[in-house]
Amino acid sequence: SIVTVTLVTIIFVPFFQKIFVIEEEREDAAARRKQKSNLFVRHIRVIEVFGSFFLGVIVATSFVYIFFPAQDTFALQSTVIRSFSSADAGTGAFVNEGDFSRFFLNNTQVMLLTYILSILFGAGSILILAWNASVIGVYIGIVVQSFVSKGYSVAAAYALGLPLGLSSIVLHGIPEVLAYFMAAVAGGVLS
Numbered sequence: 001s002i003v004t005v006t007l008v009t010i011i012f013v014p015f016f017q018k019i020f021v022i023e024e025e026r027e028d029a030a031a032r033r034k035q036k037s038n039l040f041v042r043h044i045r046v047i048e049v050f051g052s053f054f055l056g057v058i059v060a061t062s063f064v065y066i067f068f069p070a071q072d073t074f075a076l077q078s079t080v081i082r083s084f085s086s087a088d089a090g091t092g093a094f095v096n097e098g099d100f101s102r103f104f105l106n107n108t109q110v111m112l113l114t115y116i117l118s119i120l121f122g123a124g125s126i127l128i129l130a131w132n133a134s135v136i137g138v139y140i141g142i143v144v145q146s147f148v149s150k151g152y153s154v155a156a157a158y159a160l161g162l163p164l165g166l167s168s169i170v171l172h173g174i175p176e177v178l179a180y181f182m183a184a185v186a187g188g189v190l191s
Contacts, residue, residue, distance in 0.1 A: 001072070001073065001074050001075050001076035001077055001134075002076060004061075004064075004073070004074075004134065005127065005130045005131050005134050006127070008057060008126075008130045008134075009126045009127045009130050012053065012123075012126050012130070013123045013126055016049075016053075016122075016123035016126055016188070017122050017123045019046055019049060019188075020046075020122055020123060020188040020189060020191065023043055023046050023185065023188065023189050024189050026042065026043075027042065027189050030042055040182065043185045043189075046185055047178070047181050047182070047185065050129065050181040050184065050185075051177075051181065053126075053129065053133075054129055054132075054133045054177060054181075055133075057129075057130055057133035057134060057137065058133045058134075058136050058137045058140065058166075059137070059162070060137070061074070061077075061133065061134045061136075061137025061138060061140075061141070062137040062138070062140035062141045062144065062158075062162060062165075063158070065137060065138055065140075065141030065144075066141050066144050066145070066148075066154060066157075066158055067154065067158075074134070074138045074141075077134050077135045077137075077138040078138055078142075080135050081135060081138060081139055081142065084103070084106075107176050107179070110128060110132065110180065111179050111180055111183045112183070113128055114128045114129070114180050114183040114184050114187070115183035115184070115186060115187040116187065117187070118183065118184045118185075118186070118187025118188045118190075118191060119187040119190055119191050120191070121191070122188055122191045123188060124187075125180070125183070125184035125187060125188065126184075128180070129180060129181075129184065132177075132180070136169065136173075139165060139169070140161060140162055140165035140166065141161075142165075143161040143164060143165035143168070144157045144158050144160075144161030144162065144165070145157075145161075146161070147160055147161050
């Protein structure tokens with residue numbers, strides 16, 4: 001579970017370190033020109049790179065989870081999903097006030113950890129982003145498995161389950177993940 005996330009992190013840290021060097025130079029140039037645009041506008045390209053990385057890890061993780069199943073490969077991610085499954089994610093069930101507070105606190109802690117790791121290690125946030133993407137990938141894999149259990153072929157189930165799983169979390173997922181990206185950019189540039 002964690003070895004896969006660690007390997008992804010090790011592979012991508014040099015890439016993101018270089019991106020942060022480029023973004024820091026752009027930030028300095030914007031400061032010299034007294035440019036008044038906001039952080040999101042100035043760093044849209046790096047946010048797009050983060051988004052591509054995040055989506056790529058989700059697709060890769062869900063693909064491995066479905067097409068190369070192993071007993072313990074994603075055990076930690078599965079445990080995390082089970083710990084948050086009281087709200088029956090993806091079923092349309094409402095989240096009660098206690099669950100909302102728990103999710104909000106968890107997401108705030110993840111965002112702060114992303115920011116702190118970015119400040120301390122530049123691209124340290126990649127570990128947190130890769131971990132969260134792998135958890136979502138396993139969630140997508142579980143959605144795909146539900147189609148397989150209904151008699152769909154694995155390929156057809158994956159073709160149906162991937163967009164369905166992503167769409168079931170997109171409303172809360174986009175602002176949540178954008179906050180993580182912004183924290184990573186802010187911490188990485190500050191680093």
